[in-house]
Amino acid sequence: MTKANTRFKESFNQCLGIIDDLAIGAELPGEVALADALKVSRTTVRNILTSLNDLGIIDWQGRAKVILRHSKKDEFFSDQETSPISERIEGKFLKWILHGDIAPDAPLNELELARQFNVGTSSVREFLINFSRFGLIDKKQNQRWVLRGFTKEYALELSDVREMFELHAVRSFVDLPDDHAAWKQLDKLESQHLKLLDQIDTQYSRFSELDARFHATLNRVSNNRFVDEFQDIISLIFHYHYQWNKKDEKERNEAAILEHLAYIKALRSRNWEAIKSNAIKHLGTAKNTLLRSLNQN
Amino acid sequence: MTKANTRFKESFNQCLGIIDDLAIGAELPGEVALADALKVSRTTVRNILTSLNDLGIIDWQGRAKVILRHSKKDEFFSDQETSPISERIEGKFLKWILHGDIAPDAPLNELELARQFNVGTSSVREFLINFSRFGLIDKKQNQRWVLRGFTKEYALELSDVREMFELHAVRSFVDLPDDHAAWKQLDKLESQHLKLLDQIDTQYSRFSELDARFHATLNRVSNNRFVDEFQDIISLIFHYHYQWNKKDEKERNEAAILEHLAYIKALRSRNWEAIKSNAIKHLGTAKNTLLRSLNQN
DNA sequence: GAAATGATTTTTATCAATAAAAAACATTTG
């Protein structure tokens, strides 16, 4: 086996979703439109159509693509099958280093990881190379990878740069023209925060994603690829942090929402001192949550 | 062919150097000491010793390694043979994108690059993945790499973060204890600057390396891996910039040395305003040089 | 018996092969 068709499977699932939203007897859009909607090439769309046709879900003849029936539950591919290998490695690896009890400075073994994750060594290699930008692992020419580890130092260094970048970004809000896209995005974010706050008892775990978008929006005004890159690191670390550190989650998230709302108000005021103090306060809270989660394992 | 023994060849050359510094009839140090000196494993050292023995340069029997003669010129491996493939790709690729006339947003082709550089596709792939952290190329899942290009925007974004990081770093010089290692390093750097200034007419091209060390020293006090990482990017970009942009090199370097010297004085004064203004001035000069070099091609 | 060498095992660097997916080109259809 050389390559699993995860792209096909994922898009196939999505396509079933589209079909289920349409009436039986209705027509599917053209191949180009579908490719656009699914964000894949026409080649893949055609493979999906062939498959749908074979399953008797649609009747495909030339440009006629008539829906014959809706999907059955077991026709969807499982989550495991639909994520590309690189993502699967990422998930497994992060779980392993953030959760497993691996000591800092432990050597990592490409071959062993490949076996453990059930993928080829090159895939592991490419993953590690790419992942090394996150500063959690390291290697020297011809030597093995070494786990630097998700340590207190890591959390502090990460938080320092985060504060530096975000303060730099929000400083420009002081003079941001009224018609800048960021204001509208902030309005939207604010209402989403309010909505979540309202349903906090049941929906609190949805904050993670909102948090990422909030900070991404702020930092984007810097218009700097290095800042964006760093935001990706933050986002990944917090993503997994939220995923595995469930202690007091509801309380933490509720508090964070309130901080975000105050922060947004300060930004609107265009008062630098107010902005600054809100930024520092909130980023400090985030830093502490991260640090506290370290002490637990 | 699966792997070229560049490590062996490079160390072999180094080893010949060591031998030539010793007298004929003298003994080479033990295997462990050699491995340490050459920064390779004992395995490689033993391969080198075998080869030296075969060539009749040493007589190797057990722990006796007697030097029989010095090296001949043609016994050294050529530079091309001694650099690992990853480095060769880096050089060729950077020359290609910084010098070649490739339009921004041009797609990059792994296979074509592999052919062009005469290496396997995986090596190109790994290089590109690693190189993508520099922000000059980009890719989306299943799509090709795209050259973002060494553009004006790139130079500006790079310079912005550079200023942010370096100002953050030098701010801590204000309160840096007298016994911090950085002061000694600064003293040493200062004298090296003075020496170079003295021989500026002939040695001006050696400034590049000094420049990298100077800024690395400043930024290192931040004690932050993300800052260090970024410093590597700066260093690489400037390295190649210096290598190919020779216009007014002597004058530029002389001016930069003077700025560095003033900068060092300001740091020693521990006067934040003085430090800040020197930092901003010098980084501004660097930014402008970079920008000007862009307009030329 | 610690330090050095000798021998063996493990791991990394690199290449080549191939199915999946994208991209490009050619043909048809309203």
Added chain:
DNA sequence: CAAATGTTTTTTATTGATAAAAATCATTTC
């Protein structure tokens, strides 16, 4: 004749194989 489909070509994602190099274990020597 523009937009859609049909067909072919190119490129990427992933695997597996292997020599170079590192790491480990075993034996000797001073």
